[in-house]
Amino acid sequence: MKNIHSIITVTLVLFFLAFNVSAQNTSRTFLNDNVSVSQSKDNLYENTLPVLQRGSNGLIIMPGGGWTPFSDRITFKDTMLIEAFMLPVVFDGKILSPDLSFTTNTNTNQTTPIFRLIHPDSTFVPLLSKRDKINEIRRSYYMSHPDKVKYNAFSFGKTNAEKEKEAAKTSVFKDVLPTEDPTIAPPPTDIDKYVPKIIYWTKTGEHALSIAQNYISDNWYKGGSNNFYVKNYHKFTLNYERKKIKFRNVWEWKLDLQKEEADTVHSIRITDDLFRMENTLEVAAFKKWSYSAKLETKTQLFNRFPINSKAKSTTLFSPLYSNLGFGMSYTHNSTSKKNKHRTFSLTQNIAPIAVNLTYVGSDDVDETSFGLDEGKKTKWEFGSTINTDMSISFSQNAKLTSRFKYFTNYHRAEVELENRFDMALNRFLSTSIHIYARFDDNEGAKRDGDWGYLQRYESISFGLSYKW
Numbered sequence: 001m002k003n004i005h006s007i008i009t010v011t012l013v014l015f016f017l018a019f020n021v022s023a024q025n026t027s028r029t030f031l032n033d034n035v036s037v038s039q040s041k042d043n044l045y046e047n048t049l050p051v052l053q054r055g056s057n058g059l060i061i062m063p064g065g066g067w068t069p070f071s072d073r074i075t076f077k078d079t080m081l082i083e084a085f086m087l088p089v090v091f092d093g094k095i096l097s098p099d100l101s102f103t104t105n106t107n108t109n110q111t112t113p114i115f116r117l118i119h120p121d122s123t124f125v126p127l128l129s130k131r132d133k134i135n136e137i138r139r140s141y142y143m144s145h146p147d148k149v150k151y152n153a154f155s156f157g158k159t160n161a162e163k164e165k166e167a168a169k170t171s172v173f174k175d176v177l178p179t180e181d182p183t184i185a186p187p188p189t190d191i192d193k194y195v196p197k198i199i200y201w202t203k204t205g206e207h208a209l210s211i212a213q214n215y216i217s218d219n220w221y222k223g224g225s226n227n228f229y230v231k232n233y234h235k236f237t238l239n240y241e242r243k244k245i246k247f248r249n250v251w252e253w254k255l256d257l258q259k260e261e262a263d264t265v266h267s268i269r270i271t272d273d274l275f276r277m278e279n280t281l282e283v284a285a286f287k288k289w290s291y292s293a294k295l296e297t298k299t300q301l302f303n304r305f306p307i308n309s310k311a312k313s314t315t316l317f318s319p320l321y322s323n324l325g326f327g328m329s330y331t332h333n334s335t336s337k338k339n340k341h342r343t344f345s346l347t348q349n350i351a352p353i354a355v356n357l358t359y360v361g362s363d364d365v366d367e368t369s370f371g372l373d374e375g376k377k378t379k380w381e382f383g384s385t386i387n388t389d390m391s392i393s394f395s396q397n398a399k400l401t402s403r404f405k406y407f408t409n410y411h412r413a414e415v416e417l418e419n420r421f422d423m424a425l426n427r428f429l430s431t432s433i434h435i436y437a438r439f440d441d442n443e444g445a446k447r448d449g450d451w452g453y454l455q456r457y458e459s460i461s462f463g464l465s466y467k468w
């Protein structure tokens with residue numbers, strides 16, 4: 001019996017040892033089979049997975065020697081590897097260090113080794129340490145050189161994914177009512193296209209009104225008389241321009257009313273009354289020159305009387321001046337590069353063929369004072385005309401305009417030079433200086449002892465003004 005028991009015991013021991021060796025070989029074979037299957041499915045993993053081993057404590061021992069789980073032939077086309085240290089510095093508001101502590105570490109003398117399942121060098125600890133070091137360097141940089149930091153994290157907008165996530169959180173009907181993506185607007189389908197229209201007509205206007213009063217008592221030691229006057233000025237322009245055709249229109253009206261005690265016949269006396277209209281048609285020729293036809297018409301609207309007299313000196317259409325000329329026109333416009341309100345404009349019209357008409361329709365007006373023969377209503381003259389219009393804007397509030405006209409029938413000459421300087425104090429108040437000189441040597445013109453046929457008109461006014 002003892003021999004039987006001994007044989008059975010030895011048999012069991014041998015069987016246990018054989019089973020244990022077989023189990024280890026099966027485990028290794030299973031691992032190697034997995035590697036083989038993986039290699040057969042994808043050659044990219046060939047010779048990349050080592051045989052894993054466990055230590056005496058049962059933990060997996062990570063392979064050394066710079067082992068990497070990926071082969072050199074593996075590429076990641078959807079992955080961008082960025083070196084964080086080379087990115088531009090962005091201020092994120094994190095001024096204090098993340099490991100800031102106001103207490104001392106009492107475990108500095110700890111000698112007990114720290115138990116780790118996997119060594120830190122084989123985890124993300126080196127990458128995290130590198131990230132913290134880079135953040136510390138960047139934080140120190142924008143704390144020492146804030147003037148060189150151009151980006152601010154607080155000014156960056158949110159991505160569509162973040163907006164979609166916030167919209168999903170705020171929607172309580174997300175699972176009940178399906179909605180479209182709130183961050184992506186559907187393309188417009190039924191919106192009419194807006195085609196801007198080209199403006200061919202342009203218009204501008206100028207208006208001015210000034211009032212002045214002068215009072216002198218009867219016993220004033222220098223003498224004199226009281227007076228009161230109103231100065232009224234209006235100008236309207238309407239221009240058309242398309243391709244090579246330009247059509248310019250100007251309407252100008254000024255009226256000066258004066259009341260003075262020296263005139264005992266009229267309570268209000270008109271010192272200046274002029275209505276002038278210019279119409280110019282131009283067709284582009286070359287560069288800044290154009291073929292042109294210009295018509296100028298001027299008259300007065302009200303009756304005018306000499307001082308202390310009831311005889312009419314002028315009335316409506318008495319006289320009426322009209323001048324039509326054909327020739328060439330030159331136009332130049334420029335704007336300062338430093339100041340857009342500093343501009344210069346010049347228009348020169350030369351008409352070698354011109355017709356001048358003088359008409360006096362009223363029988364109460366002496367036609368001979370305007371160069372007409374006695375009893376005649378009209379006078380036709382053929383000659384040449386030169387017209388020049390210049391405008392200089394020194395600033396937004398100061399402007400000088402000048403108009404020059406010269407007509408001759410080769411026997412007499414008629415010259416006009418009108419200058420107007422406007423200085424605006426604000427949008428509605430301005431000061432104006434007006435100087436008007438005229439030369440006319442026709443048969444009925446009056447001569448002055450010192451100036452001959454040269455006539456002058458000057459005025460300085462302050463009052464309301466408006467431009468549009």
